[in-house]
Amino acid sequence: MKSLEEIKKIREEKRAELDLRVNTASNSREKHILVCHGTGCTSSKSPKIIENLRRIIEEKNVENVRVVQTGCFGLCAKGPIVIIRPEDVFYSLVKPEDAEEIIEKHIIGGEIVERLLCKDVDNSVVKKLDDLSFYKKQKRIALKNCGVIDPENIDEYIAFDGYKALEKVLFEMSPDDVIKTITDSGLRGRGGAGFPTGKKWEFTKIAEGDQKYVVCNADEGDPGAFMDRSILEGDPHCVVEAMMIAGYTIGANKGYIYVRAEYPIAVHRFQIAIDQAREYGILGENIWGSGFSFDLEIRLGAGAFVCGEETALLESIEGRRGQPRLKPPFPANAGLFQKPTLINNVETYANITKIILNGADWYASIGTEGSKGTKVFALGGNVVNTGLVEVPMGTTLREIVFDIGGGIPNGRKFKAAQTGGPSGGCITEENIDTPIDYESLKAIGSMMGSGGLIVMDDSKCMVNLAKFYLGFTVDESCGKCTPCRVGTKRLLEILERITEGKGEEGDIEKLEKLSRNIKNASVCGLGQTAPNPVESTIKFFRHEYEEHIKEGKCRAGECKALMNLWIDPEKCKGCGLCKRNCPANCITGEVKQPHVIDTSKCIKCGTCITKCPFHAISNK
Amino acid sequence: MVNVTINNRQVEVEEGSTILEAARKLNIEIPTLCFLKGINEVGDCRMCVVEVEGMRGMTPACITKVRDGMVVHTATPKVLEARSVVLDLILSNHDRKCLTCTRNGNCELQRLAQEFNVDEIEFDGERVEKKIDDLSPSIVRDNNKCILCRRCVAACKNVQGIGAIDCAGRGFSSSISTYKDLSLNDVNCTFCGQCIEACPVGALKEKDSTKDVWKALRDEDKYVVVQTAPAVRVGLGEEFGMEIGTNVAGKMVTALRLLGFDKVFDTNTGADFTIVEEGTEFIERATNGGTLPMITSCSPGWVRYMELNYPELIPHLSTCKSPHQMFGAIVKSWYAEKMGIDPSKIYMVSVMPCIAKKFERTRDDMQGTGFDDVDAVITTRELARMIKQAHIEFTGLEDSGFDDPMGEATGAAAIFGTTGGVMEAALRTVAEKVTGKTFDKLDYEAVRGEQGIKRASINLDGKEVKVVVASGLKNAQTILEEIKAGKADYQFVEIMACPGGCVMGGGQPIRSSKDRATIDIRSKRAGALYTIDEASTLRKSHENPVLQAIYKDYLGEAGGHKAHELLHTSYVAREKYKLED
Structure with missing residues (x-):
């Protein structure tokens, strides 16, 4: 158990110690090697990188260096990512065997490992994270701590204003003050529908009930989406803290976070966060003598997409088959166990502490008229810089795809982008300059959704x-x-x-x-x-x-049954590669003469297309 | 009261009413499919969607509560298109073999198809062939006809508290399934048949026995005897379009003769035997420190429930066979002997409001004479089908009486068909046996009525007997838990598996969701039984002269050795789930 004074002390001391994480001008003698331990980098062996770095440091007895596992840096396409602070050197595509060189050359020798530096879209070599075009137009609010702190260490969270918003709320604000702040900030639900968050909190606060609940919807299930997952992996405490603030505001003493079991790292780190918060007395009875009590539990989902629908989620928490309920009554009045329940998604909660600390005006100054703040997108598909991006509302799709995402790879053309995953729609070239906010996307037939953003080039049908x-x-x-x-x-x-x-x-x-x-x-x-x-x-x-x-034609050539392969005699040089590789033996032609495909025998496997060095074969 | 406008017409309805109820008050028809009032109120099938001004999208009329000033449109082009697409989608995943379906002519889906003028399936597509479960003696489950309305699931889980079936799988692969998709025969199903009554289509039906009965009727070697349960005569008429609660005993007997049965007897005689035996058993237990409370055993679904779920309480169960089994045993012993018929030639058919009776017939210890007490059980519905098959114009038939000597029964036996009836009949007999006096007041109002659990204290000449009457297995569970916890302060319990008793049995005519929501079917059918009772000259089982003669000439003492051999049975603990090794 830690008193509020002790927490404050930790904040002060730790903040000083960790200043080098955010201050490139820091004159700290220590160096921190931050290694991304998000899902993407983890599957590209970042744990092994951490292990190697630590082993080599110990073997070589290097002093004043610390290896820190962090959450996602965002630029997943270039993972695993390693960043050296305070100098902010950004190493990309790092392999476990690069550990030695990083220690030897950079940490001991003070020299940058050039070959591990990241190449930007224009092929220029970039040294610092902030210099990457990928990051230039981003604004990190929900992801503020991701890639900065060790998510498994509560002290690091506390160092960067952690649990300060909770303190402010408990001792300086009434529940109505909180609701007003959230309402004034203009924050809207980040799960997709965009319901005003302040209103939702207010409805749940005024709902009558002897018991109320706060629920966090972490059942992110859109194909290709990993925003909430990354927040939970990179900064779990910010969700714990926000749920507590919500509990204080609506009058709930119990919270549930519903996470899919297929997010093991998120589940693991969130449980650590809960345990640490309990150990510090931040979660529990009569927190810091405020009279407010709150506890939190994880409920694992089995991965059904429909459980992201709030009432199906409640059914699932209650132990039943995940199926939606009829609304009304809405969860604010009859939610979990039929009690008034506040449900927000992870990203929504991730904005709360920042709004409380920086004020509604600050938040409302970011974004567009009807959509305030930022939005996190999981950028994927046919785009150079795939990864996690957070941009102010109102940023255009063009900026996301071309400036941040680096455009379409392989010299292909942009065709469309899908927002809102399976519930959304596509945005085409003609609407690419639409500012991204709830209303504008709806107006062009798509939706904000939870943040999946899949880019498609002209090879997509x-x-x-x-x-x-x-x-x-x-x-x-x-x-x-x-x-x-x-x-x-x-x-x-x-x-x-x-x-x-x-x-x-x-x-x-x-x-x-x-x-x-x-x-x-x-x-x-x-x-x-x-x-x-x-x-x-x-x-x-x-x-x-x-x-x-x-x-009977598929212009993109994706629908195999409709493929009609053809060799352009103008482009064909008669090298014979296609003929030799054709598994159906349906290509004929003399050396140095244009070849021909017998379409009656062609099995449309597409091997010839990939083998042709002259791009002479295409779908007619 | 709240005011609602539906299709530009105003109506005042009670607060808490649904749009469907309000619309019905205006005689505005809204089609439903998954809705079953009080049982399945989920709004899943989407047949009943309507538009409400100010509400996003469409909402199901069956469960959406009205608000004051609500403006509803039930038949806009948008609504009609949505409903017809929904119906089309349901039909696209249904086997559409109406001609060979038992529900042909009484199918809610078929009726909707007719009403919607469906002449082709617009969105036809894949339909997965599913295996039919016909392994149990009582129920056939055919998922090829299932439309996933889940009325059966709700009846099984919410009404009966069993949960033998539920929805398994997801999305298009959803199906109503048992545990591990075992046969109903191998799970905790009690064969009460409430699922069949709930099913809007032919996905659940009784195991047909009419073919066996036809075969016996054609067999010149067989002496085919039929007996009919009390509840059948107040249900059968509905199958021929007659008013609910019409007593068609006379026409029924005539029809059975026309079908070719050699003798037409009344199960009510068997019920009188049951009362005398059960009453004797109760007095015996009460006076000699036997296991109390004693629970009636005439409802085979209930007996199976007990064996599956509370085997440790089996000693509480009366050892008396149910009326039709007793009756079968008497026919194949006393009657056969008296008439000089070889009992092996007798083919005993029971017409029952019940499908668990089909299972009961096959139980061990139901062969009092060495032969099966009963050879076939058909339900009220199956009898109606046989009558139709023989092209007998039922509504125009003359009345006729049951055959002697076993057509004689008391009013006490008639009320067996409704919840509380067995208790009331037993009390009439027990009261006189215990006190040695004759009573004129025969109506025990306290055990009548629709409540699921009725408790009463009966004063028998200064002696207090506490009784409980429960119908519906969820209510039975409440009572059993009390007994298990040692909290039972009552001595005699009547339990019927089906809510409302046999008149609402799983073999009775199937009424539509709309009928069930708007008509008190139970009261009407039960009321007809009470009318029979009131009109009877004999209203106490022990006064039945036929019984008196059979006891005197053949059985000896009630509860005696021979009576036990023929009229009593035994029970076994049953595994809830029979998994293969």
Whole structure:
């Protein structure tokens, strides 16, 4: 147990000790080697890097150096990432065997390991993190501590203003003050729907109940999304603290965080955070003598996408099959165990402490008219810098894809980007300059969603894209209501037919009718949004659907059944590589003469395309 | 009271009413499928979606509560399209073999298809062939017809407290399943059949026995005897479009003769035997320190529930067979002897409101004469089917009476068919046996009525007997837990597996969700039984002259050696789940 005074003391001492983490001008004699221990880098052997670094330091008896495991730095495409502080040298694509050189050359020798420095999009070699174009337009609020602190060490969290917002709330603010601050900040739910957070807190506060609960929705399930996961992995205490503030505000003494079991690092670190907070007396009875008590528990989800829907999540916490409930009543009135319950997602909570400490005005000054603050996106797909980005609301898609993301690789063209995952829609070239906020995205037929952002180049077939997302929804439908259970399956079947070249006249209209009614009649958000990828691809790429159906053609060449491979005689040099590699032996031609594909024998495997050094083979 | 506007018409309804209820008050029809009032109120199928001004999307009328000033539209083009797509989707995943379905003509889905003018399936697609479970003696489960409305699940779990079935799998692969998809025969199913009553389609039905009965009727060597349970006569008429609660005993007997049964007897005679035996057993237990409270054993679903869930309490169960089993044993012994018929030639058919009786027939220790007491059990529904199959114009039939000598029964036996009836009948007999007096007041109002659990204290000439009547297995569980905890201060308990008793049994005519929401079916059927009782000249089982004669000439003492051999049985503890090794 630590008194408030002791906590303050830790904050002061630790902050001084860790100043070099955030201050490049620090004259500390110590060096901190920060190694990303997020999911991406972990799977590229970052734990082994940490192990090697520590072993070598010990073997060589190097002093004044510390190896720190941190959460995600964001630039996952270049992982594993190692950063040396205070000088802020950014090493990318580090391998475990690079550890020795980093210690020898950089730490002992004071020389930068040039070969490990990161190449920016323009091929320039960049030394510091802040100089990377990837980071220039970002603003880290929710991710503030990710990549700075050791998430498994509460003292490091405390050092960077940790639990200071809680202190401020408990001793200086009434619940109504908190609600006003959150409301004035303009924060909206980051789970996707964008409901005003202050309002949600207020509804739950005024709801009558002998027991109330605070719940954190960490059931992030969009394919390709890892925002919440990274926050929990990189800065779990900020969620603990925010949930406590929420508990104080609405009058709850108990919180649950619902995390999917397939996020083992997040679960592990969050449990450590809970344990440490309990040990320090931050979680528990009569916290710091304030009279406020709060405790927190983890509930593991089995990975059902529908459990990200708040009422299905509550069902699951209660031990039942994860299926949505009818709303109203809303969770604010009858939630967990039928008691008033506040549910926010991880990223929403991650903004709370900063708003409390810096004030509503500060937060409201970031972003657009209706959407304040920042939004974290998991940037993936056909983009150079895949990873985790946090940008002010109002940033355009072009800025994210081209300035931060570094554009489209392999010289291909941007075709579309999907936001909102399987519930969202695609944004095309014509809308690429739309500022990203809740309303603007909705207006162009997409949605903010929880933050998945998949970029697609011109090699992507949009019918196939809709099929991919529908395949996901069909897998993830809980089966409770008819439109979603059977309707999404039928949508998928039609899309499969079209991509297999068996599309029929009238299929587009069928898709439209079915989509419209699934949206209208489904019970929960999953079904109500499941047809979005179909509707939005039809809206923007109807001609591709028509080409598939009427001409039997897939211009992107993704739908194998519709592939019609052809060798351009102008480009073919007759090298014979395609012929030798064709598994169906259907390519003929004399050396140095244009080759020809016998399409009747072609199995459309695409091997010839990849083998041709002259890009002479394509889908006709 | 709140004011609601539906399709531009105003209606005042009680607060807490649903849109569906409010609409019905205006005679506005909203189609439903998964809705079963008080049992399955989930709003899942989406057939009943409506538009409410100010509400996003559509909402299910069946469970959305009205608010004052609410403006509802139930038949906009948008709503109608959504419903027709929903119906199309359900049909696309249904086997659509209406012609060979037992529910043909009484299927909620079929009716909707008709109403919606479905002439093709627009969104047809994959349908996974599912295996049919017909291994139990009572229930056939055919998931190819299942529309996942989960009314059966709710009936099993919420009403009966069993949970033998639930939804397994997700999304399109969802199916109603048992534990590990075992046969209902190998899980904790009690065969009460409430799931069948709840099913809007033909996914759940009784195991058909009509073919066996037809075969016996065709067999000239067989002496085919039929007996009908009390609840059948107040249910059967519904299958022919008659008013709920019509007593069609006379027409039923005529129809059975036309079908070719050699003798048409009344299970009520068997019920009188049960009362005399059970009453004797109770007095015996009460006077000689036997296990109390004693619980009735006429409901085979209930007996199976006890064996599956509370085997340690089996000594509380009366050893009396149920009326139709007793009756079968008497027919194959006393009657066969008296008429000089070889009992092996007698084919005993029971017409029952119950599907657990099909299982009961196959139990061990149900062969009082060495032959099966009963050879076939058909339900009220199956009898109706046989009558239709024979093209008998049921509603126009003349009345006729049961055959002698075993057509004689008391009013006490008639009320066996409703919850509290066995208790009331038993009290009439026990009161006189214990006190040696004759009573004129025969109506024990305290044990009548629809409540799931009724408790009463009966004064028998200064002696206090506390009794409990429970119907529905969830209520049975409450009582058993009391007994288990040693908190039972009562001596005699009547338990019926089906809520409301046999009139609401799993073999009775299946009523639509709308009927169940708007008509008090139980009261109407039970009321008809009480009318029979009141109109009877004999209203106490022990006064039945046929019984008196059989005891005197053949059985000897009630509860005596021969009576035990023929009229009593034994029970076994059963495993809830039979897993293969």
